Amino acid sequence: MxxxxxxxxxxxxxxxxxxxxxxxxxxxxxxxxGLQFQKLLGSGAGGFGALPNLRRYGFMAVWESEAAAARFxxxxxxxxxxxxxxxxxxxxxxxxxxxxxxxDGVNPFAYPTEAVEAAGPVAVLTRASIRWQKxxxxxxxxxxxxxxxxxxxxxxxxxxLGELPVVRQATFSLWESxxxxxxxxxxSEKHKQVIKLTRQENWYGxxxxxxxxxxxxxxxxxxxxx
Numbered sequence: 001m002x003x004x005x006x007x008x009x010x011x012x013x014x015x016x017x018x019x020x021x022x023x024x025x026x027x028x029x030x031x032x033x034g035l036q037f038q039k040l041l042g043s044g045a046g047g048f049g050a051l052p053n054l055r056r057y058g059f060m061a062v063w064e065s066e067a068a069a070a071r072f073x074x075x076x077x078x079x080x081x082x083x084x085x086x087x088x089x090x091x092x093x094x095x096x097x098x099x100x101x102x103x104d105g106v107n108p109f110a111y112p113t114e115a116v117e118a119a120g121p122v123a124v125l126t127r128a129s130i131r132w133q134k135x136x137x138x139x140x141x142x143x144x145x146x147x148x149x150x151x152x153x154x155x156x157x158x159x160x161l162g163e164l165p166v167v168r169q170a171t172f173s174l175w176e177s178x179x180x181x182x183x184x185x186x187x188s189e190k191h192k193q194v195i196k197l198t199r200q201e202n203w204y205g206x207x208x209x210x211x212x213x214x215x216x217x218x219x220x221x222x223x224x225x226x
Contacts, residue, residue, distance in 0.1 A: 150173075
């Protein structure tokens with residue numbers, strides 16, 4: 001099995017088309033052979049804002065095999081449309097190292113893998129469904145803290161993603177090493193405060209944390225090869 005995450009940056013005149021795909025792309029994606037779990041995700045303005053960035057989207061997928069992923073990315077008509085309408089696409093192949101929690105009632109990354117803790121880049125995904133009555137507190141504390149991830153030592157890239165504005169949110173970050181990620185997680189006072197508040201105030205109806213070994217990447221993200 002294989003997990004992939006793609007960051008897609010649309011051409012300036014493709015905003016309406018890209019936004020429409022959040023609904024219309026679901027049926028063709030559900031019919032892709034070998035695609036076991038998928039989420040087409042919007043992104044936040046400025047990287048982590050509550051307002052959407054209508055030019056940037058994420059596509060997270062879990063495949064039954066590398067061959068199934070390769071067929072989709074090279075042959076599928078929907079992906080070919082994205083290639084024609086984007087100014088850049090960055091895709092990472094990921095192997096789960098650790099995963100706990102649920103996403104729509106399942107843990108899509110809890111599958112056998114040969115990935116082991118090792119030197120080299122790692123990626124982190126955090127995802128949550130926020131209780132409606134908790135959204136003001138969440139955005140007051142979590143959004144500013146999430147934005148600091150992008151500037152943490154050892155971060156190569158970071159972005160806020162989501163299925164629905166305000167209440168179904170995720171963050172994805174790419175780190176140069178496991179050590180750099182742990183240094184931020186355990187030494188950042190703001191991060192530790194948010195973790196404490198999350199537990200005390202029961203902000204989330206559902207949440208998931210996953211850490212991955214980065215197998216390989218291709219393409220560019222903000223003009224950079226990562």
